[in-house]
Amino acid sequence: MRSSKQRYTWPLCLVLGVAGAGGAGCSAKDSNDARSGGDEPSADAGLASTLLNAKDVPIDGVTKEMARSFAVGDGRFDLPFREADGLGPLYIRAACSACHDGGGRGPGLVQKMTLVDADGTTPSADQSLLAFGHTLRPLLTAGATTPIAPPPGARVKVTTRLGPPVLGRGYIEAVADSEIERVAAEQQARTDGIHGRINRVTFTSEANTDKSFHAHAKGETNLIGRFGVKGRIATIDDFTADAFQGDMGMTSPMRPVELPNPDGLQDDKRPGVDVPLEYVNDISLYLRLIAIPKRADLDEVGRAAFDTALCSTCHVPSMKTRADYPIALLAGIDAPIYTDLLLHDMGPALADGIADGNAGPADWKTAPLIGLRFEKTFLHDGRAHTIEDAILLHDGEARVSLDRFRALSPADGSALVRFVNAL
Numbered sequence: 001m002r003s004s005k006q007r008y009t010w011p012l013c014l015v016l017g018v019a020g021a022g023g024a025g026c027s028a029k030d031s032n033d034a035r036s037g038g039d040e041p042s043a044d045a046g047l048a049s050t051l052l053n054a055k056d057v058p059i060d061g062v063t064k065e066m067a068r069s070f071a072v073g074d075g076r077f078d079l080p081f082r083e084a085d086g087l088g089p090l091y092i093r094a095a096c097s098a099c100h101d102g103g104g105r106g107p108g109l110v111q112k113m114t115l116v117d118a119d120g121t122t123p124s125a126d127q128s129l130l131a132f133g134h135t136l137r138p139l140l141t142a143g144a145t146t147p148i149a150p151p152p153g154a155r156v157k158v159t160t161r162l163g164p165p166v167l168g169r170g171y172i173e174a175v176a177d178s179e180i181e182r183v184a185a186e187q188q189a190r191t192d193g194i195h196g197r198i199n200r201v202t203f204t205s206e207a208n209t210d211k212s213f214h215a216h217a218k219g220e221t222n223l224i225g226r227f228g229v230k231g232r233i234a235t236i237d238d239f240t241a242d243a244f245q246g247d248m249g250m251t252s253p254m255r256p257v258e259l260p261n262p263d264g265l266q267d268d269k270r271p272g273v274d275v276p277l278e279y280v281n282d283i284s285l286y287l288r289l290i291a292i293p294k295r296a297d298l299d300e301v302g303r304a305a306f307d308t309a310l311c312s313t314c315h316v317p318s319m320k321t322r323a324d325y326p327i328a329l330l331a332g333i334d335a336p337i338y339t340d341l342l343l344h345d346m347g348p349a350l351a352d353g354i355a356d357g358n359a360g361p362a363d364w365k366t367a368p369l370i371g372l373r374f375e376k377t378f379l380h381d382g383r384a385h386t387i388e389d390a391i392l393l394h395d396g397e398a399r400v401s402l403d404r405f406r407a408l409s410p411a412d413g414s415a416l417v418r419f420v421n422a423l
């Protein structure tokens with residue numbers, strides 16, 4: 001998202017100029033208006049560093065029409081919805097960008113709760129007291145009076161999920177199923193404890209009637225979950241509809257029903273479905289088109305240390321995409337996403353106690369290492385404030401990798417951190 005017009009307009013202009021697709025030449029200095037004429041961008045150091053700092057811009061080579069769709073979707077991603085638009089009756093934040101600012105992590109977040117045993121960490125066998133699920137929904141509109149909150153008197157552990165970065169997600173959607181299955185099978189054969197698993201999920205939204213991307217029917221099973229911190233959703237449109245409904249209380253044709261709430265309200269101030277399918281699809285196309293931020297020349301010593309420490313076993317540098325992915329720029333390529341899209345048990349300290357499909361209470365999907373230099377917090381709840389802290393909090397299946405990281409020479413260790421920070 002772009003919270004100001006200026007921040008939005010100029011990187012788009014630069015990228016289009018460089019890709020030669022925009023036809024709207026614009027200089028780095030006069031960058032506030034995409035339509036202003038001016039010098040062709042020159043490959044000078046200023047421009048190079050501007051491009052390196054560009055985030056939340058479309059992938060290189062998009063057509064003018066795609067760039068326009070990108071801008072429309074970006075606008076809807078940023079738009080704070082109001083009560084009259086159908087926000088609520090319960091919600092967490094009013095705009096996608098509140099939790100994915102500039103396509104990055106947070107600042108908005110979702111809190112989850114689990115009933116736990118007397119030790120304060122073991123999830124209780126019976127979670128039925130959480131009649132409305134594990135997600136806290138604190139904000140109220142449209143006559144609602146009761147938020148979804150921890151039941152009074154219950155022993156509850158509350159955990160946090162910051163909105164994760166959404167950069168480069170089109171690449172992730174495009175990765176071929178066979179590629180993920182291949183990596184999972186390779187890991188099963190390992191003897192060092194690294195054995196990621198696929199989260200096989202069911203498509204629970206109504207089918208998307210715009211078939212250009214969306215071939216899945218409601219109830220279709222066995223899809224590969226690749227979105228969400230536990231890989232619980234298979235496609236970007238399904239995630240968008242889910243986020244509209246769950247985080248914002250905005251229903252759409254794919255998720256037409258308000259989630260159950262303690263007041264028993266079935267609708268909000270806007271009768272019926274709150275946003276048209278177009279909104280879901282515009283935002284989804286925007287997300288599919290966001291580039292992986294440009295990477296400078298990567299540190300070769302760091303890259304080698306990344307392999308030595310087995311980081312690349314889970315943070316797989318590159319995965320092949322489907323040849324028939326509808327965005328041709330993303331079809332049949334090596335997607336440099338630095339994730340295997342698999343679930344890994346990361347040990348008790350990171351565990352939130354919540355199971356989701358095949359994902360167990362300590363499982364997390366390998367975080368894509370994309371654009372980390374723009375972030376100030378790391379891991380699902382942002383508990384790490386540096387890349388090094390994030391690495392040191394790896395445990396469980398990643399224990400072997402942590403041990404190897406610790407065994408690196410100080411020079412190799414810093415090179416590794418520099419490498420990750422540049423991804």
Ligand code: HEC
Binds near residue numbers: 096287
């Ligand atoms: C209240 C904060 C919040 C709001 C509002 C929100 N999100 Fe999210 N988003 C999250 C969190 C937290 C996750 C990880 C959640 C999980 O996996 O359970 C997430 C995950 C995602 C993902 C998956 C990213 C990945 O690669 O795993 C996408 C895509 C996404 N959100 C898009 C959206 C869109 C589109 C909207 C608006 C319609 C939106 N979000 C609104 C917090 C939010």
Ligand code: HEC
Binds near residue numbers: 309312365368402405
């Ligand atoms: C067993 C698989 C596995 C291995 C091996 C592994 N990671 Fe991770 N990594 C993960 C998972 C899963 C997460 C997400 C954990 C979370 O959010 O709590 C993660 C998260 C991260 C993050 C935080 C990213 C973000 O967006 O916040 C960084 C940085 C990272 N890993 C770097 C490394 C490095 C460097 C190595 C090698 C020393 C490594 N990882 C080894 C699975 C692995």
